[in-house]
Amino acid sequence: xxxxxxxxxxxxxxxxxxxxxxxxxxxxxxxxxxxxxxxxxxxxxxxxxxxxxxxxxxxxxxxxxxxxxxxxxxxxxxxxxxxxxxxxxxxxxxxxxxxxxxxxxxxxxxxxxxxxxxxxxxxxxxxxxxxxxxxxxxxxxxxxxxxxxxxxxxxxxxxxxxxxxxxxxxxxxxxxxxxxxxxxxxxxxxxxxxxxxxxxxxxxxxxxxxxxxxxxxxxxxxxxxxxxxxxxxxxxxxxxxxxxxxxxxxxxxxxxxxxxxxxxxxxxxxxxxxxxxxxxxxxxxxxxxxxxxxxxxxxxxxxxxxxxxxxxxxxxxxxxxxxxxxxxxxxxxxxxxxxxxxxxxxxxxxxxxxxxxxxxxxxxxxxxxxxxxxxxxxxxxxxxxxxxxxxxxxxxxxxxxxxxxxxxxxxxxxxxxxxxxxxxxxxxxxxxxxxxxxxxxxxxxxxxxxx
Numbered sequence: 001x002x003x004x005x006x007x008x009x010x011x012x013x014x015x016x017x018x019x020x021x022x023x024x025x026x027x028x029x030x031x032x033x034x035x036x037x038x039x040x041x042x043x044x045x046x047x048x049x050x051x052x053x054x055x056x057x058x059x060x061x062x063x064x065x066x067x068x069x070x071x072x073x074x075x076x077x078x079x080x081x082x083x084x085x086x087x088x089x090x091x092x093x094x095x096x097x098x099x100x101x102x103x104x105x106x107x108x109x110x111x112x113x114x115x116x117x118x119x120x121x122x123x124x125x126x127x128x129x130x131x132x133x134x135x136x137x138x139x140x141x142x143x144x145x146x147x148x149x150x151x152x153x154x155x156x157x158x159x160x161x162x163x164x165x166x167x168x169x170x171x172x173x174x175x176x177x178x179x180x181x182x183x184x185x186x187x188x189x190x191x192x193x194x195x196x197x198x199x200x201x202x203x204x205x206x207x208x209x210x211x212x213x214x215x216x217x218x219x220x221x222x223x224x225x226x227x228x229x230x231x232x233x234x235x236x237x238x239x240x241x242x243x244x245x246x247x248x249x250x251x252x253x254x255x256x257x258x259x260x261x262x263x264x265x266x267x268x269x270x271x272x273x274x275x276x277x278x279x280x281x282x283x284x285x286x287x288x289x290x291x292x293x294x295x296x297x298x299x300x301x302x303x304x305x306x307x308x309x310x311x312x313x314x315x316x317x318x319x320x321x322x323x324x325x326x327x328x329x330x331x332x333x334x335x336x337x338x339x340x341x342x343x344x345x346x347x348x349x350x351x352x353x354x355x356x357x358x359x360x361x362x363x364x365x366x367x368x369x370x371x372x373x374x375x376x377x378x379x380x381x382x383x384x385x386x387x388x389x390x391x392x393x394x395x396x397x398x399x400x401x402x403x404x405x406x407x408x409x410x411x412x413x414x415x416x417x418x419x420x421x422x423x424x425x426x427x428x429x430x431x432x433x434x435x436x437x438x439x440x441x442x443x444x445x446x447x448x449x450x451x
Contacts, residue, residue, distance in 0.1 A: 001031075001032055001033045001402060002032045002033065002071040002072065002390070002394075002396065002399075003032070003033045003035065003068075003070050003071050003072075004028075004032045004033065004034050004035070004070060004071060004072045004073070004074060004390070005034075005035050005037050005061060005065070005070045005072070005073040005074065005095070006021070006025065006028075006034050006035065006036050006037060006074050007037040007038075007058060007061070007073065007074060007075045007076060007086045007089065007095075008021040008036070008037070008038070008074075008076040008086075009021070009038070009039065009042070009076070009078075009082040009083070010022060010036065010038055010042065010044045010045075010046065010049065011044065011045050011046055011414060012042070012043075012045045013039070013042055013082050015078065015080060015082050016306075016307050016308065017076055017078050017082070017100055018082075019307065020100075020191070020193075020307050021036075021076065022046050022049060022412070023192065023193065023194055023379060023409060024192060024379060024382055024383060024386075025049065025053065025406065026048075026052070026405040026406040026407045026408075026409065027192070027379045027380055027382070027383035027405055028383045028386050028387070029052070029053065029403075029405070029406040030383065030401045030402060030403055030404070030405060030406070031383065031386075031387040031390075031399040031400070031401060031402065032071075032072075032387070032390070032399065034053050035053065035054045035055070035056060035064075035070070036049065036053050036054070036055045036056075037055075037056055037057070037058050037061050038055060038056075038057060038058065039057075039058055039082065039085050039086075040057045040058060040059050040085060045414050045415045046412060046413075046414055047412075047413040047414070047415055048406075048407035048408075048411065048412050048413065049407075051407075052406045052407050053406065058085045058086060058088075058089050059085070061073075061089055061093065062089070062092060062093050065093060071394065072095065072096060072390055072394060073093065073094075073095030073096065074095060074096045074098060074167075074386075075089070075090050075095050075096065075097050075098065076098045076100060077090075077097055077098065077099055077100060077101075077104065077107075077159050078100040078101050078104075078107070078304075079100075079101040079103055079104050079105070079106050079107050079302050079304075080106065080107060080110075081107065081110045081111075081114070083107055084107065084110065084111045084114070084115045085115075087107065087108075087111060087159065088111075088115065090159065090162050090163075091162055094162050094163065094164045095163075095164055096163065096164055096165050096166070096167060096389070096390075096393065097159060097160070097162075097163035097164075097165075097166055097167070098167045098168075099156065099159070099160070099166060099167070099168050099173055099177060100169070100304060100305070101156075101173075101302040101303055101304045102154055102156055102172070102173045102176055102177075102302060102303025102304075103150075103151055103154040103155070103156065103301075103302035103303055104154060104155050104156045104159060105150050105151075105153055105154060105155045106150075107155075108122065108125065108155040108158075109122055109141060109155075112125075119142055122138055122142075123135060123138045123139070123142075125155060125158065126138035126153065126155070129153075129155065129157050130153050134153055137149060137150065137153055148300050151300035151301070151302065154176075154303075156176075156177075156180075157180060160177055160180045160181055160184070161180075161181070163181075163184060164393070165184060165185040165186065165187075165389070165393040166178075166181075166184050166185070166186040166187070167186075167187050167189050167385075167386070167389055168186065168187075168188055168189070169188075169189060169190065169191040169305035169326075170188075170303070170305050170325075170326040170329055171188060171329060172303055172325050172326045172328075172329065173303050173305075173326070174186055174188050176303070185392065185393045187385065187388070187389040187392065188385075189382060189385030189386060189389060190376055190377050190381055190382050190385060191305050191307060191310060191377055191382060192377055192378055192379035192380075192381060192382025192383070193307055193310045193311050193314055193373065193377055193378075193379070194314075194379060194409050195314050195370075195373060195374050195378065196285065196311075196314060196315055198316060198370075199288065199289035199315050199316060199317075200289060201289055201290060201292075203289075204286040204287070204288075204289035204290040205290045207286050208283070208286050208287065208290055210247070210290055211245070211247075214243075214245045214246060214247060215239075215243050215245075215246040215247075215292050215293070215356050216246070216247050216248075216249060216290055216291050216292050216293070217232075217236055217239075217246065217247070217248040217249070217291065217292070217293045217294070217295065217352070218248070218249045218250075218251060218287055218288070218290070218291035218293075218294050218295075219232065219248075219249075219250050219251070219252075219294065219295050219296065219297075220251045220252060220284070220287070220288070220294070220296070220308055220312065221251075221252045221308050222252050222253055222254075222255065223250055223252055223253065223254045223255060223258060223260060223275075224254075224255035224257070224258050225255075225257075225258055226298060226299065226300065227297050227298065228295075228297025228298065228299060228322060228340070228344070229250070229258075229260070229263075229297070230263055231297065231344050231345050231348065232248075232295045232297060232348060233248065233263065233264070233267055233269065233273070234267065234345045235345045235346075235348035235349040235352065236248045236269070236272075236273075236352075237267050237268075237269060238345070238349040239349055239352050239353060239356075240269075240272060242353065243356065246272065247272055247273070247274060248269075248272060248273045248274070249273075249274045249276065249287060249290075249291070250273065250274070250275045250276065251276045251279060251284060251287045252276070252277075252278070252279075253277055253278050254275065254277070260275065285315075288311070288312060288315045288317060289315065291317055292318070292356065292362070293317075293318055293320070293352050293355055293356065293362075294312050294317045294318065294319040294320070295319070295320045295348065296308070296309045296312065296319055296320070296321045296322075296327075297320075297321070297322045297338070298321075298322045298324060298325070298327065299322055299324055299340045300324075301322075301324050301325035301326070301327075303325050303326060304326065305326050306326075306327075309321065309327075310373055310377050312369075313334065313335070313369035313370065313372060313373050314369070314370060314373035314374070314377070315370070316366040316367065316369055316370035317366060317369065318336070318355050318362050318365045318366055318369070319335050319336070319369065320335070320336045320337075320338050320348060320351055320352070321335045321336070321337060321338065322337075322338055322340050323337035323338055323339050323340065324340055330372075331368075331372065333364075333365070333368050334365070334368050334369050334372045335365075335369070336351045336355070336365070338351070379409075387399040
């Protein structure tokens with residue numbers, strides 16, 4: 001079997017790409033011999049991954065490749081610091097790029113400032129790709145003047161330039177990558193997610209101590225201004241005029257730069273909105289099961305394909321999404337598309353009123369959503385797409401399944417490290433980078449206690 005290096009974040013790195021990779025690996029490993037390549041500072045916590053696959057550090061990849069060349073190298077690239085060392089390696093050792101986000105600006109800025117300690121290189125990149133306008137934006141970014149304009153300067157150009165070929169999960173990203181490099185071999189591969197058993201709404205509500213009959217809205221993931229939460233809350237306030245006992249649950253941590261508390265006070269929503277903070281995997285799934293109506297908004301977009309959205313659809317939830325970028329590619333009988341314009345709040349309110357009142361319509365949308373994920377975004381189909389791309393770009397015979405999946409996703413054991421648990425608790429307390437001295441003192445105390 002061909003040997004493939006698979007460079008990716010893994011748990012405990014809190015990234016959707018960690019979960020994505022750990023779910024894909026047992027299926028892709030049916031076709032090829034995989035070596036998982038992780039950041040130097042990451043110790044994987046997925047016990048099935050550790051037992052089933054060799055794991056090496058990214059700093060050792062070039063050495064190992066020189067000693068015993070891999071047949072292919074795959075780099076997962078997303079818009080977060082978790083991909084900084086993978087970008088560093090890609091520049092020296094090109095490979096297949098899986099472009100999870102079209103906008104990589106925040107990664108590139110972080111890489112220049114923190115990995116290279118050289119912000120001049122960031123300014124040079126911005127000027128090279130976007131001329132004077134790019135340089136001016138770079139200077140504003142360095143002064144901390146962050147804004148939506150950054151999404152118009154993706155800085156994915158250098159990554160695509162280094163790629164030997166490209167995998168994308170949406171036509172949105174694929175078309176933009178091909179525009180940059182028409183000569184680059186590219187493939188559209190569906191993102192795969194596990195299909196959970198049908199949700200038991202009543203059991204989930206009982207476990208979470210939520211009322212059985214009330215309408216429950218929910219949004220999932222890190223809460224920031226780009227998620228359109230303010231517009232959703234305004235629509236929810238209108239919804240409550242008809243259904244005063246309705247509840248909106250925001251499942252996830254809140255960005256320190258987003259004053260959600262003030263927004264809730266201004267809209268006078270009181271106890272009707274529940275903010276959970278970080279929750280574990282089991283409670284996350286319970287909140288998904290408990291929800292009647294889900295909102296997954298985004299503007300502007302980094303061009304990502306949302307695994308969390310696919311999980312909601314796979315669970316058979318009725319979901320409203322922003323009609324933008326990759327979300328616009330979802331079929332109209334699977335999600336309710338909401339335009340990002342002056343009618344946004346009105347449309348959200350109208351959709352939710354109709355979906356709550358019309359039980360048959362909501363049930364049809366839920367069934368369509370689950371069927372769509374089962375047929376178009378299952379993990380075996382995603383692995384098949386990777387295998388076909390590998391065969392295409394390397395001139396191999398068509399790869400065929402050689403063995404059973406490497407492990408059962410229903411039997412995964414995650415070993416939480418002490419730093420990981422502390423990180424979760426710090427996030428719940430709202431601790432941010434400015435609290436680093438306090439956290440350093442805490443770490444020193446812990447080292448003494450554990451020594």
